[in-house]
Amino acid sequence: SQTIHQWPATLVQPVGSPLSLECTVEGTSNPNLYWYRQAAGRGLQLLFYSVGIGQISSEVPQNLSASRPQDRQFILSSKKLLLSDSGFYLCAWSPTGTGYSYEQYFGPGTRLTVT
Amino acid sequence: GEDVEQSLFLSVREGDSSVINCTYTDSSSTYLYWYKQEPGAGLQLLTYIFSNMDMKQDQRLTVLLNKKDKHLSLRIADTQTGDSAIYFCAERDGGYQKVTFGTGTKLQVIP
Numbered sequence: 001s002q003t004i005h006q007w008p009a010t011l012v013q014p015v016g017s018p019l020s021l022e023c024t025v026e027g028t029s030n031p032n033l034y035w036y037r038q039a040a041g042r043g044l045q046l047l048f049y050s051v052g053i054g055q056i057s058s059e060v061p062q063n064l065s066a067s068r069p070q071d072r073q074f075i076l077s078s079k080k081l082l083l084s085d086s087g088f089y090l091c092a093w094s095p096t097g098t099g100y101s102y103e104q105y106f107g108p109g110t111r112l113t114v115t
Numbered sequence: 116g117e118d119v120e121q122s123l124f125l126s127v128r129e130g131d132s133s134v135i136n137c138t139y140t141d142s143s144s145t146y147l148y149w150y151k152q153e154p155g156a157g158l159q160l161l162t163y164i165f166s167n168m169d170m171k172q173d174q175r176l177t178v179l180l181n182k183k184d185k186h187l188s189l190r191i192a193d194t195q196t197g198d199s200a201i202y203f204c205a206e207r208d209g210g211y212q213k214v215t216f217g218t219g220t221k222l223q224v225i226p
Binding site: 006034042043044046049059090092094101102103104105106107108109111 | 207
């Protein structure tokens with residue numbers, strides 16, 4: 001069966017510090033991968049998605065970046081965090097290929113607080 | 116762009132049925148989904164419906180789709196306190212690899 005891991009679970013970082021959040025998926029190959037941010041426990045904002053290694057699409061211009069160095073690894077980074085980067089970050093994957101309904105499966109999330 | 120809207124809050128008594136509504140604007144939606152999020156956790160896929168279907172039932176869950184009105188609903192029968200959570204509807208445009216989520220409906224179940 002497929003599983004998705006995110007770490008760390010919680011993170012407190014000072015303004016101006018770097019960020020690296022990691023997401024890995026097991027039990028599938030060539031998944032689509034997604035990074036979302038959820039502010040105030042509500043709507044999801046799509047930040048990045050990837051349909052393959054090295055292929056990243058950015059939805060919202062900001063000081064965050066994403067990379068996909070391996071098929072099932074998705075990393076969210078920042079060189080200098082802002083207060084507005086605080087939030088709940090969710091990674092998700094969806095199966096690809098014919099016969100799939102493209103549903104997304106979410107990781108447990110990372111709670112980031114920028115102080 | 117695509118837009119998915121939901122009411123923010125719903126309160127029901129334990130044992131009653133809950134109906135959570137969602138409207139969307141994208142007429143080319145292929146799949147529509149319902150997700151559940153418990154506090155501090157990621158989203159859990161509950162069910163989905165293909166756009167050529169009107170209804171889908173899965174145990175206590177019933178999804179109704181009115182494609183003409185672009186209206187999706189989730190009915191939870193015999194609502195339990197464990198159903199308290201935020202429920203998101205989402206739609207996928209057939210031409211894209213991404214999904215648009217609604218703002219979420221917070222369901223409160225009163226014992």
